[in-house]
Amino acid sequence: MAVSDDRVPVPDVNREMCPSRRILEHVTSRWGVLVLAALLERSYRFSELRREIGGVSEKMLAQTLQTLERDGFVDRDAKPVIPPRVDYSLTQLGKEAAEQVWGLARWSERRVADVKAARVSYDDEKARAAASL
Amino acid sequence: MAVSDDRVPVPDVNREMCPSRRILEHVTSRWGVLVLAALLERSYRFSELRREIGGVSEKMLAQTLQTLERDGFVDRDAKPVIPPRVDYSLTQLGKEAAEQVWGLARWSERRVADVKAARVSYDDEKARAAASL
């Protein structure tokens, strides 16, 4: 693997992002939310999870699962068989995380109508403001 | 807490780009979280908010505020004075949103230590696996 990338213009300045922010990003990421939600019900195999979620590429699902596993939210159980079989499930910490984000997701769902109405109102007012110029 | 045994109050999270997902993205976005958290305490003017949050570009702050305003979470009060003065505050819906995400943020903070430990463990195990090849 040719890792020799001569282009190192910036000494990668310390972008000190608070740790909790990174955790938040992981659990609320596009696929992170869906993975946690699915695993809250039961454990899944890789392809099974991919089908269940739908619309996620292998790359993104693998990446998401690895991130969540590294953070200690997901347990990866690779069985030494042919063909390979890997089961994913939530750890205790992951279950807690899943419940948190699931709560937020449910709140979002409850408020969809309010938000839609607000957007109509906003766009409307904007259109009228533009028209009166 | 059992989730699987109830008639699913499930958000359409399994569908591609459902409305609730977009709401979730807005309120949990990098700057969205910080804006909501700040406004939860009191109202802010634009530059004031920018300083308070720190590290956010004008462009991103403006964009974030507009998104949150359009969704009905933030109220923008532009006073017709010279020099301009614009106050941002939370609507009732926005206060609810802010409390939700703030709860999640606080949970993340509480679990930072656990996640850090999990990462060390993960990286460690990975290193040992690589070494034993």
Add this chain to the structure above:
DNA sequence: CCGAATCCAAAACGATACTG
């Protein structure tokens, strides 16, 4: 079947300059 590696297009982001 699980997933790593590569390529590349598109979107997000930040810095800067500029306007009312």
Add this chain to the structure above:
DNA sequence: CAGTATCGTTTTGGATTCGG
């Protein structure tokens, strides 16, 4: 003061291909 416009960079995500 409160933004908008523009531009270059960084990051992201999907498609594809390859390997264990």
